[in-house]
Amino acid sequence: MTDPSRTVPGDVAPEIAPSQALDDAGGSGSSSSRPPRRRRGMSRRARRDALVFLALAAPNLVLIAMFTYRPLILNIQYSMLDWTLGSRTATFIGLDNYIEFFTSAAGLESLRITAIFTLLTVGGAMVLGLLIALALNIDIPGRTVARSAVFAPYVLSGVGVGLVWLFIFDPNFGVLSWILRQLGLGSPQWFLDPDMSLVMVIIVYVWKNLGYCAIVYLGGLQSLSQDVMQAAELDGAGAVRRFVSVALPLLSPTTFFLLITTTLNSLQAFDLLRIMTPTGRGTNTMIFESYLQAFGGYSRAGYSATISVLLFVILIVMTVAQILFVERKVHYS
Template identity: 40%
Template sequence: MDTSPSPSGTRGAGTRIVPRSPSPQRRRRRRRDALLFGALIAPNLIAIIVFSYYPAIYNIGLSFMEWDFVAPSPEFVGLENYQDLFTDPSFLQILMNTLIFTGVSVIGSLVGGLVLGSLLATKVPLTGFAQTMAFAPHMLPGAAVGLLWLFIFDPNYGLSRWAFSLFGADSPSWTTTSDWSLWAITLAYTWQRLGFVTVICYTAILDLPKDLYEAAALDGAHGWKLFRHMTLPLLSPITFFLSITGVISAAQAFDIISIMTSGGPGVSSSTLSWMVYEEAFKNFDIGTASAGATVLLVILLVITWVQVRYGDKKVNYS
């Protein structure tokens, strides 16, 4: 069939347009772009596989083994490690400690960070200094934070003794009694993370559109009403991000627990991350430690999925 254009510059009614194949230059350009893309992502991709996915998969494999670091090779025992873990009377308390520690620290730091970030955004005097002081706890290593709060919680010489004496009461033994040890490490960790959340919220509030606030002010929205119906919805992507990262970070907390209570007394302040350390490097029970780490991984995956599945619906990205 003749597909030449008609004299008027249009094709005939029965013509069929055959797509042109890419030119050799375009094909070479596409291959070059693909190779460049692969070269750019390869280092990060390899690092993620080697340092994240492979250890997680290897740990799951070890959870079905019995090993003490001394035997030449692990011995397969099936689900025995999980059976021992779930039948251990202290495991339920450790699991509850982990949930309480994570939930209170994430909610406390998020609420406190929103309040402090809003106050800093109002341009109070010495805002720069206040912002630096608010962020300072996040810059301190966990060991330093633990030592600082050990002094604060000292019932004989610490600031806790002075604070309770104002009300005519004695300071409790925060880190040496089972009633207070979990709350001691929770307060210390929440204080450390509070600075990071404050600076993130403060920066996000400064980036909010000012015209919306001016229009809301003209409609009579002020104070708590403005914060609840305007600021919080606009900050929902930030709070969504902070809640997910906060849960993951708190569930892996180790250094503050090590310095302040070492998981004691008993298991009153022990979390899953601390239990994994004790089973692996104190009891040399690698199988049980790996089983505990796998349980922690599953819990984090479930919590993150729930946050993404239901929390994302309430996030306002516009």
């Protein structure tokens, strides 16, 4: 008979872990009976980093709260008042200023001019900027000087640019009128005709900002993968086909960035409009109309605040819409 206590060769007896043995014996070594480990508090280094962060960020946060958010909240409050600038008293009228803006001919005209000005300045600056960037991307002598010359108007003062272009557009003594007379043509009444005044400021604004678009597009062109472009060339794609089918889609992040920044800048354009058309006849965009209502002789501070609030809402809506819908067509490599 086989001894049951004897281990058969080749058989392996299972080993019992000490913790398992204690558990089987009902001992106190069970992990469920151990007291929970206490979490340590914030370390000294973490507290120091937090204090350093607060010391550096607190002044900026206070300044932003005082000079950005507080004026915004006060402006919303003022927009609901019938308040004459300089008066110590004001009457609460609720949404009457907003209703007046959307029902008056002046308010709707301001919206129309703002839309035309923004659309033409953004589109003109981006299209011309892209064409100039393509020219500046060619390896030719003197392209560094050309790049500086193209970008220079963007960094110049809007007041100085406006004064120079006033001399150019002067119908009697301006450079443009002299050129037109040499061609046997008459000079348009840039300052008397509201439509021509709008055309004039659009031309100047596009000229001033196309250098910014050109330099940004130039950076995008120089960052394109040359392997992709060479592969398209080997496949038989011509220069135009490579640009339309390869380069332009790869430039979509640059185009998206420029679309947002130039739109915001155009909606807030003021200095050129104020210098070249002081009365705002034909060029009264929303921001310029807000200035005219408060400081242009009307002294309607409450109505001016209403236009500012509406412009702020338009800026927010356009930015969010571009991020939500336009960015879907952006191709990130």
